[in-house]
Amino acid sequence: MIRPSVFLAGAALFAVPLLAQTAQFDPARLAEHTRTLGSDAFEGRAPATPGETKTVAYLADQFAKAGLQPGGDIKNGKRSWTQAVPLLRSEFSAAPHISLDLAGKPVPLTQGEEIAVRAPTNGDKAMQIDKAQLVFVGYGVKAPERGWDDFKGQDMRGKILVMLVNDPDFEGGEGDFGGKAMTYYGRWTYKYEEGARQNATGVLVIHETEPASYGWATVKNSNTNAMFDIVRQNPRAEHPPLEGWIQRDLAAQLFAASGTSFEAMKAAAKRKDFKPVPLKAKLDVHGAAKTEVITSQNVVGLLPGAARPDETVIFSAHWDHLGIGLPDANGDRIYNGAIDNGTGLAQLIEQARAFANGPRPQRSVVFLAVTAEEKGLLGSEYYAANPLYPPAKTAGVINTDVMGVLGPARDFTIRGNQKFGLLDILVEEGAKRGRRYTPDPKPETGGFFRSDHFTMAKTGIPAMSFGPGQDLVNGGVARAQAWGANYTAKMYHQPDDEFSPDWDFTGMAQDAELLHAVGLRLANSTDWPNWSTESEFRAARDRTARERGAPSAPVTQTTPPSRPGERG
Incomplete structure (x- = not known):
């Protein structure tokens, strides 16, 4: 039987309908x-x-x-x-040395500032990447069930893949990815996994606060310390040698040096006919890791x-x-x-x-x-x-x-x-x-x-x-x-x-x-x-x-339907 129960919230008393308690929980203990x-x-x-x-x-x-x-x-x-x-x-013994060759101009990068490189979890004890070609691959998604392929059969072996965070239709696009509701294709973990499947040397995810849902401080603090993974038989199947994030401003520099703009590249990435775009940029990363x-x-x-x-x-x-x-x-x-x-x-x-x-x-x-x-x-x-x-x-x-x-x-x-x-x-x-x-x-x-x-x-x-x-x-x-x-x-x-x-x-x-x-x-x-x-x-x-020896369990559907643009 429903009865009223009085709770104390700050200095205000209020009454809410509550069943006879299944259990009492003490706020002070919590x-x-x-x-x-x-x-x-x-x-x-x-x-x-x-x-x-x-x-x-x-x-x-x-x-x-x-x-x-x-x-x-x-x-x-x-x-x-x-x-x-x-x-x-895995943890870097010291901050890794990172630099770009940007259209022939050397540009040093600082770990945690323009870029956040994760210590390797693919089994390597050092990261030694020299003059690796950067390629923009849109959202880095290969989803045949949605008719979407950002790679178009191109060979990504040895490349550093630059990807946007979230899904192709987060801000509108041609894909069936749930609108604002992120699918797994939008997660950074998927993007690293896909980079490994493409045999790429690395993946750099472009950070933007709204589609990432957190600021750069969170990226920096979560990716420049010790990294962990479960022990895998073949870690290289899950992790490319380089995994990291870059700031949006750095991505804009990459695109500008390649004769285009961030806005143009993002707009192109929202289309099904997008094809990878080689950038006029190469990356060096040298760092020793204790694993x-x-x-x-x-x-x-x-x-x-x-x-x-x-x-x-x-x-x-x-x-x-x-x-x-x-x-x-x-x-x-x-x-x-x-x-x-x-x-x-x-x-x-x-x-x-x-x-x-x-x-x-x-x-x-x-x-x-x-x-x-x-x-x-x-x-x-x-x-x-x-x-x-x-x-x-x-x-x-x-x-x-x-x-x-x-x-x-x-x-x-x-x-x-x-x-x-x-x-x-x-x-x-x-x-x-x-x-x-x-x-x-x-x-x-x-x-x-x-x-x-x-x-x-x-x-x-x-x-x-x-x-x-x-x-x-x-x-x-x-x-x-x-x-x-x-x-x-x-x-x-x-x-x-x-x-x-x-x-x-x-x-x-x-x-x-x-x-x-x-x-x-x-x-x-x-x-x-x-x-x-x-x-x-x-x-x-x-x-x-x-x-269990049982038939498939039935499902009741009492939950409210998803809102427009969201996947169930």
């Missing part, structure tokens, strides 16, 4: 976890640093205190608190199910951030990651406590804190390839990556605009609590491909990454948008992502209660949610259904 994990003592929580050691110990301790059992690798016949994740770590295989850790807690312990529901969040890096204007070098993702971890810990304190659900519930998300979703990719609990018997994944700290909201969202049964459950449970679902307000940022649920979805598991609402009880949409713009510009992947005592965690407590209801409903059911029939993940889920 705040304390966020403050602790985002403190300087954790050194920015980078993999393979003392910050990782402290973070893993803190999470395992909190899971144990919450009432979970170890759910990780089996050691000496027993589950441990961790899953070992072998990673290739090693390190072992990082996913942290795993388990609450065994009362009736069907072999079936699982997973709650996940990434524990890592950027560690210690380049100083900001104030000399601060610690990238604390209090919002990203101390908040998601706080929710995960308290979600574990709530499940352990309540009646034991029928299915097992797994609490998974993954490593190296900031390095390319690597901890979750490793888990997806080496699952501790079979995907065929995983009912769903609920991921939290950046939670709200502005108090309660009337709505909520998820990353991306996929349609699937797990979202239907979220929408229904939200409606019971007087809250509405708002589709991803910025599908052009490619949020669906930027968090750990994506690697799980690729195996077929219905997986979502929850997002806090934008219609705040205190300040509405305008306040949320203003705060979000400031966060992206001044805090995201920067040292200023630090805990503030002014943050209001009552909204996060409300969100945690909603997610608890979704997880509890799924953990006590016999249902196997599926993706919509048009989803690219549907076939993988259907295969897992057959592994």
Whole structure:
């Protein structure tokens, strides 16, 4: 039965309709976890640093205190608190020497300023590129199912490919790429992968703030420190020797020296008949890298199910951030990651406590804190390839990556605009609590491909990454948008992502209660949610259904339709 419940948000009391609570979440506990994990003592929580050691110990301790059992690798016949994740770590020993030959004129470049070159993760211990020809390849997309090919059969072997970020129709074009909604073809990870498939020597992505969805400071801070990848049998199949970004102004210089302009090249790249354009520019990059295989850790807690312990529901969040890096204007070098993702971890810990304190659900519930998300979703990719609990018997994944700290909201969202049964459950449970679902307000940022649920979805598991609402009880949409713009510009992947005592965690407590209801409903059911029939993940889920010996699971379609120009 719905009853009113009173929440305290700052100094204002307000009443919202709320079901009898499935669990109580304490805003003070959520705040304390966020403050602790985002403190300087954790050194920015980078993999393979003392910050990782402290973070893993803190999470395992909190899971144990919450009432979970170890759910990780089996050691000496027993589950441990961790899953070992072998990673290739690569870091330049000193800033690489980078220079252009621009129409015969030498132009030195500074790492982190005009260009950001990533330390090699293709197995090389040094980067030695001499006079490599630069070629503009539009958006660097080869999508035969959309009738799109930016390469037109030309040989890219030995070339440095210069590419625009995002999709060919982000700002209008001839392609069927979802309009403003980014497809995977728009992600920088795809562009590097395609460069490797083209046998190119390198890929340079042109940074523009709007289509990238973040400023140059984020690019600089994320790409000039230690790089990681999972250990691959053939890393060169995934990574060209050179991977990096360049500023828009440098791209404009490249085009001007080649007798054209940035605007002309961008306009040409939006057409299906685009062909690669050799530039009057060659690149030298020399740098030594220290490479090693390190072992990082996913942290795993388990609450065994009362009736069907072999079936699982997973709650996940990434524990890592950027560690210690380049100083900001104030000399601060610690990238604390209090919002990203101390908040998601706080929710995960308290979600574990709530499940352990309540009646034991029928299915097992797994609490998974993954490593190296900031390095390319690597901890979750490793888990997806080496699952501790079979995907065929995983009912769903609920991921939290950046939670709200502005108090309660009337709505909520998820990353991306996929349609699937797990979202239907979220929408229904939200409606019971007087809250509405708002589709991803910025599908052009490619949020669906930027968090750990994506690697799980690729195996077929219905997986979502929850997002806090934008219609705040205190300040509405305008306040949320203003705060979000400031966060992206001044805090995201920067040292200023630090805990503030002014943050209001009552909204996060409300969100945690909603997610608890979704997880509890799924953990006590016999249902196997599926993706919509048009989803690219549907076939993988259907295969897992057959592994269970069950027919393909049906899909209900209660979620609102996508807005015009967005893909489901």
